[in-house]
Amino acid sequence: MNGAGKTLLLVDDELFFRQSSAAFFKDNSWFTLPADSGEQAWDLLEQVSIDASIVDIRMGGMDGNRFIQEVCSRKLTLAFVICTGSLEYKIPVDLMLLSSVPRR
């Protein structure tokens, strides 16, 4: 879990989850960038170099799926962890096609 100074982009519209997640990863030596929406995260991506991202799927505006697709289409290599409160979530097929890492 140790981030060793790497940058983690946290995208979640739930404030306390975002905060606690950021705190958890900070404690584990990650540099964290919280964003409360896909749009904000996209702006951050333009300014900062990011190593990994934890993305909420269900969000207003640009949702997690679209965000990941946008990122991939820009040829930005990122590791994504998808995080959702929905038990019914399945990774969409077009997203899976972009994936190079085994799904867990």
Added chain:
Amino acid sequence: MMKEVSFFTYDNFMPHGMCYAWQADVLWTSVISDLVTALAYYSVTAAVIIFVKKRTDLPYPWFFILAGSVIFLACGTTHLLSAVVIWEPIYGVSAVAKAITAISSLATGVAIWYVLPFFLAFPSPALLEKKNIALLQSLINLEAIQRQLELSSAELEQAKEQAEQKSTELFQLSQTLETKVQQRTHALESSNDLLSKEVADHKQARKQLQQLRNYLRNIIDSMPSTLIGVDLDGMVTQWNTEAAKASGVSAKNAQGRSLPQVFPRFVSVMEGVRQSIQSRRQVSYPKQPHQRGGETRYEDVTIYPLVANGIEGVVIRLDDVTEQVRMEETMIQSEKMLSVGGLAAGMAHEINNPLAGMMQTANVMKNRLSGLQIEANQKAAQAAGTDMAAIHAFMEARGILRMATAINESGRRLADIVDNMLNFARKGDASFSSQNLAELLDKTVELATTDYDLKKQYDFKNIEIIRDYAEDLPLVPCEPAKIQQVLLNILRNGAQAMQQAGVLQPCFTLRTQHQPDKSDQGWVCIEVEDNGPGMDETTRKRVFEPFFTTKPVGVGTGLGLSVSYFIITENHHGEMRVTSEPGRGSRFIIRLPLGNREMR
């Protein structure tokens, strides 16, 4: 003097007077007598001849001629010659006369024997007289009759005329009559035809009536309902096959007896019978529970008054509505669950996100307050003029870490509830596979045995397991993990209930059974029975209800059985029910369909 002597020469003879010596008195007496005699004989001869001649009807006329004419003629002549010879001695002639007399007399003397029988048979004159008189009498009678006849004849003539007239009339009458007879005959024939037709119709009608009666009886007997007719005195008048089945009393034995006597269950219904008779209205007792074969069954009791000219009695109809009641229960359950499911699906995200924030925050809090190795912690502690060891000691002393754990535990329970509630939301990705249910049951029991999740509230190892599996049980298409979840739920609940009630020899009986049916491949039935405290009717009805629990707060969510129910009925299109009575354990019955039934 030798003279030629001949028979008829009388010169040699002396007159016969010489014999009398010519004494006049003797001589004359003799002569006169002979003459008279001769005359008399001739008279007789004449009379006989006349008689014979006149009476042509005489029998044997030759006899009369012989006897009458010849004898009398000969005798007369003899006598005449006797007188003559007194003076003239013609004895030859006399002799010849005598000879003739002799011959004819002899002939008569012989002949008389020949004709005697005939004359003997001849009626005597007296008899004849008598007969004559009788004849005369009859003659007189005859005459009278004849007169009468003549008279009658006239009358007859008259009568004949009348008769003829009458006859004509009669003829006319007869003709009229004949016409009438013909008409009547015709009428009779047609009415006869009608009659025989009517008889045939009647027969037909009777046959039809009988058929109809049989038909009606069949209808009544074929009814799945129990139908009982009762008269005003509560005596049974009608008793169909179902009634006989339900009561165990045959129709023959039930007829004419009082209803509570033959059907003791009906004592409570008799009040309704009275009410129905009094008000002439239908009286209903819906969903009456009663025990049969160790299970509670329900029946609708309806009492209909039989009103024709007046009230005649009532008809009691019993319908077994057990299936219906169960179905209603099922539907209520399903509806509740579906509404919970619908709610849960929408709620899950909204709850899970803040919940995740809360639980994660509690975790991070705990880490920051007690994580001795975390660099940031140490730095922050130093900056505050203390160190992590002191902070940790404080946290322990004030129970802060325990509180953080409490937040997490509560959060986990909440997450579990949301998780369970999401089970009610229909999912489309059921991964069905064919399963051996016996194996699945055994695996689940094994899992239950190693289950310490519920804080050792029961010891599964102490529970005896009796297996009663059907040998030729077909594989069942199902989602094994889900079925296991259901079975585990039942086993856990049963184990807890037996433990709580302090059952000395707790025991589960597991049964499987193949139940073929007409339409499809049938069903497989799983039964899980415990010998725990059982439950009352109110509890039994609510066990599948979401959030219904008999366990202490915090021990059960009240979702286990309702989720199980949902899994069986909604995900597997099966059936799930429970039978139980207080003190007699509980039996969960799960039926899963074998065929492909509209699965999603």
